[in-house]
Amino acid sequence: MARVELEQLRKVYDDGYEAVHDVSLTIEDGEFVVLVGPSGCGKSTTLRMIAGLESITSGTLRIGDRVVNDMAPKDRDIAMVFQNYALYPHMSVFDNMAFGLKLRKRPTAEIRQRVEAAANTLGLREVLDRKPKALSGGQRQRVALGRAIVRDPAVFLFDEPLSNLDAKLRVQTRTEISKLHRDLGATMVYVTHDQVEAMTMGDRIVVLHDGHVQQVAPPLELYDRPANTFVAGFIGSPAMNFVEGTVTGSLFAATSGGLQLDLGSTPATQGAVTLGIRPESLFTVAKTPPGKRMSDPMDGVIEVQEPMGNEIVVYVRMHSETRLTARVEPQPLADDGGATQLRVDLDKVHLFDAETGVAIRS
Structure with a gap:
């Protein structure tokens, strides 16, 4: 060889x-x-x-x-x-x-x-x-x-x-x-x-x-x-969710307005960033696992859900221009068009430079 x-x-x-x-x-x-x-x-x-x-x-x-x-x-x-x-x-x-x-x-x-x-x-x-x-x-x-x-x-x-x-x-x-x-x-x-x-x-x-x-x-x-x-x-399917916004202190605010997320700690970069969240890092309030550092609940509306047997892929409109895809365990959910609440595993959040797309490491 x-x-x-x-x-x-x-x-x-x-x-x-x-x-x-x-x-x-x-x-x-x-x-x-x-x-x-x-x-x-x-x-x-x-x-x-x-x-x-x-x-x-x-x-x-x-x-x-x-x-x-x-x-x-x-x-x-x-x-x-x-x-x-x-x-x-x-x-x-x-x-x-x-x-x-x-x-x-x-x-x-x-x-x-x-x-x-x-x-x-x-x-x-x-x-x-x-x-x-x-x-x-x-x-x-x-x-x-x-x-x-x-x-x-x-x-x-x-x-x-x-x-x-x-x-x-x-x-x-x-x-x-x-x-x-x-x-x-x-x-x-x-x-x-x-x-x-x-x-x-x-x-x-x-x-x-x-x-x-x-x-x-x-x-x-x-x-x-x-x-x-x-x-x-x-890498990853469904693909990672990306949300454009700004970070001030530990608070992320989406550019499109409405969605805010307290990251729990101050990242290395302030100002314009791209927030990345993998679908499996999102959880419904009803099925939030214990022992994780979770965000506060975020309100959204279910647009489409795809039951896969071992999981459900849920497409959620958080605000007028912010949509997130979540992979959650099988559970009762509202019908399409119904309300839901999602929480984010804060230890799995990714931040990227808004201009270059390069990852921001803590």
């Missing part, structure tokens, strides 16, 4: 569009790093530069001890798993998995041993003689994984490999990839737009936006201490 180092990596296309801006990142040997962000943020372009499928405009890329900027993909000791499986339809599962080893003229006995070992790991032993058309989507993706495993590369690269699977198969295959990482101890770089995949799979997550790295952190740190409003709004 190998360490991967990106030093001020840039990608500028011929028309002048800069897709990736000075990305610097070190992926340790054996680490599982996820690149996440919305469409067009530069995550797949960054992965393709690591793979050698996109040229590097400037910066340095190392895999292990080698600078690989100008090295052909086949010489980088990487294996890539694509979104569309990229299997040969006329070949059996065995031959698809063995294809790369045959090109390298590995001994027949070694090829069979490697393919059978990978098939056992991925639960493909019974389908080695089948063609891809006789497999389910999940099985095809596992064949693509197996083809990568048998090569025993220094680095595994995954480009949105679960996007074509249905919800149940995504969960199953996500678990298989995580287990594979644990069993192999391999260096893996994984690209996705799905924050759930990122949060559940990665040792660290790299959040990208418009080609810029916004934050690099372990999943829970990213969730609990977002670096800015983009990260805070992108």
Whole structure:
């Protein structure tokens, strides 16, 4: 396995569009790093530069001890798993998995041993003689994984490999990839737009936006201490609530008027701020948990409620221009259009600079 180092990596296309801006990142040997962000943020372009499928405009890329900027993909000791499986339809599962080893003229006995070992790991032993058309989507993706495993590369690269699977198969295959990482101890770089995949799979997550790295952190740190409003709004579902306003002393007052919140302590910055509250940090008065530092009740009107079984997502209009989304435990609520009262866990409130969006730390 190998360490991967990106030093001020840039990608500028011929028309002048800069897709990736000075990305610097070190992926340790054996680490599982996820690149996440919305469409067009530069995550797949960054992965393709690591793979050698996109040229590097400037910066340095190392895999292990080698600078690989100008090295052909086949010489980088990487294996890539694509979104569309990229299997040969006329070949059996065995031959698809063995294809790369045959090109390298590995001994027949070694090829069979490697393919059978990978098939056992991925639960493909019974389908080695089948063609891809006789497999389910999940099985095809596992064949693509197996083809990568048998090569025993220094680095595994995954480009949105679960996007074509249905919800149940995504969960199953996500678990298989995580287990594979644990069993192999391999260096893996994984690209996705799905924050759930990122949060559940990665040792660290790299959040990208418009080609810029916004934050690099372990999943829970990213969730609990977002670096800015983009990260805070992108990670978490439903998204974090944002309210523009000003802080005077310990009192936050919404710009739109009406909503006021005593933060319980004086923050590091006074004046214009953006207040951030995650939906699960809001509670109804009737179901306020004990032992938390809670705000005074805030009056609101229920606009829509979505019962999810284990929770209810409630959309509440607090004042004419202030709306909050809350995730609350199952409980009797007023009908849509009825009154409610919410309280905020003050230890979970986030503040951001109103101009730059950067988090304000106490």
